[in-house]
Amino acid sequence: MTNHLDGADRRTAVIEALEVLGSGPEERFDRITRMTHEAFGVPLTFLNLVHHDLVTTQSTFGFQQGTSVPATEQFCATTVLSPDPMVIPDVALDVRFAQTPAATEYGIRFYAGAPLTMPDGTRVGTLCVMDAQPRVFSDEDLALLGDLARWAERELGHSIERGRVQRVLTGLVPDPVEVPGTSVVGLVVPNEDGGDLADWRVAADGSVHVTVGTVTAPGRASALLAASVRAAAVARTDVALGGAVAGLEAQLAHDLSAAGAVGSLLHLRFDPTSGHAEWVDAGHGPALHVRADGTVTALRSTDLPIGLQPTGVARTVGGVDLARGDRVVVVTDGALALDGVGGLDGLGALAAAHPDDLVEHVRRLVPAGTAEDVTVVVLTRR
Template sequence: MSLTTSSSIAHASPEARRAALLAALDVVEGGPEARFERITRIAREAFGVTGSFLNLAGESVLTIKSQQSDQHFGPTIPLQDTFCGRTLGETGPVVVEDATADTRYADMPMVVDDPNVRFYAGVPLRLGDDEVKVGTLCLVDQVPRTLSDDDLALLEELGVWAERELAAGADEDRLRAVLAGLEPAAVALPGYRIAGMSIPHGVVSGDLHEWHRSGDDLVVTLADVMGKGMSAGLLAANIRGALLARGDDRPDVAVAGLEAQITPDLGRAESFATLFHGRLAPATGRLDFTDAGHGLVLHLRVDGSEAVLRSFDLPLGLHPAGLGRTPGSLDLGAGDVLVLVSDGALELWDSTLASLSRLGHLYREAADIEDFLARVRARAAEHDPGDDLTVVVVARDA
């Protein structure tokens, strides 16, 4: 989701705006999270108070997302007549040194009754271009206290940290949604079956797989960017976009153009990527391809034999500029199958190329491609590869 507030939300009431933003963040549900627990724990220890809280405010309900307190509250309480509810109405931090001596707060239920709050200090948490106040980071104590200017500055810095954690969650959700939208669409290719899957090691994957029709032909790609996480995912998305722009070119031409475009990005990120990019002529089964340091393609033949398509070139970002790449081709006969994988597949067994044969055996045991992919997922659940895992199957009917 974008943290830019839409025009319809921007004209809504403050209560509706923060509720809508929190709903889009999808952070209210799910209980405590370590990233917020760390902040409230530091706050309580730094100030020596009896309680520290990170609260998220909906239209009428306050959700206690994280709390460090001997007495447990929530997880939700009515927003009305709370210190945090009133803090949302202020422009800056709120410090109440002794609530019983402050006419604005002396009659509040949490002052008069349990937990008998005397001291409160809270900073609003803001998100989005319009800085919508969505909650508070606050301290409470049962005895009156004062805060120095340095103390208040520290509390505000902790509040900024909390805001960044909330925003980072939104960015991860947005990137995850964007990259999920990059999954290839199903294609109908008479006489062939094409399917695949990708399991990221973290939030997003540094692998990419893509297939599409170009005239009568099928173009298929699998790439693996060094590393994991956000940066690898973004580079993979850039590679995909650059290849799609060259979707009708021969593999060698497409990869040469891709390399010229993407190498500076890889260099700045101190990264590289392996790549298999091929073009299949369905009528003949001939597959022309360029393999940039990938070498993880298994050819399962109908007669029971198999071969691994080895790569003789360096990955994108490491290949010497101006040096041509080695072209490759194979004939996919009736009943033959190609299994393309990222190196996460090797980690399902012993981390060596022998794992490709184990994968081929798993395919031959399966009832169909979907059953095979389900078996791969089950294997990954039992033996965490510790890396992004992608598998693509191109099968020619017998």
């Protein structure tokens, strides 16, 4: 059958198939714009979708989420027409855009955007950065923006890929850990994509290690790659935290890149004797320190996912001290999206309200036949 859709109509049809428009803020997209902001130090970062005659902000750092503006003479409406990135070092000197509202009303002087392309070749939007000052954008900057755009593409395309692969991680979830002064319990509810990974174990020195992450890849690769990441983390149980993540990254970054995949993880080491925990967050995100009194602090890092951290930039090692009764709660995006959770803030409220049964409570919230992997791991200092 001949496809009679022109480029604009096909783009709109694919975007509608993604089922993300109007879905509200999603951490999986917000993490990308947040990381892009940190990578380039720009005040404005957008993940935009171009559909019908509109440009809709699916995620943003520094502007209003969910806004839609006419596509006429918008930067992103031009970027999406080409497979190549578009860079405007000084908007005031570009006759195409010098008189657009972005320049005249909002004072934008710099723009760099990379198109977002789906597996069928349809370009659906852009990942872009903007500034009120002209900027020079190097070849290295352009390459990094391209890498981040590929991450955004895989998160968007993941919606279409669901239901096409059988889980290979079933049965690999470890048993609960109970050691003097510490307990670790977890929940992994897989769907057929199999991109979540979770592991917890006791090292030879008595420290407790927790690893939670997600691999997003096209086709049938997510489960196999997630299993590889988990195995690489387990193999480095007795390696110092920073060295363990660096070694894992050196081993797997090429495989992830070759498969068109993005892997993120949070790797934590806890000393039951002192109560001190160290952690490295390679682009993962959702983690909380929940104190015994119910107060909650997010564990945050600006490090990028595996393979996207710039060469020579060491991973950030965070630290937190747990008093008795304190917990560290680490989840994946599927848990945050559950009805009854309500994102990271909602998870914090749930954790405070369920000091002893958070995992079981979340288990009851997971609908039968969920289309999302759901992973929750809770480490408690006793």
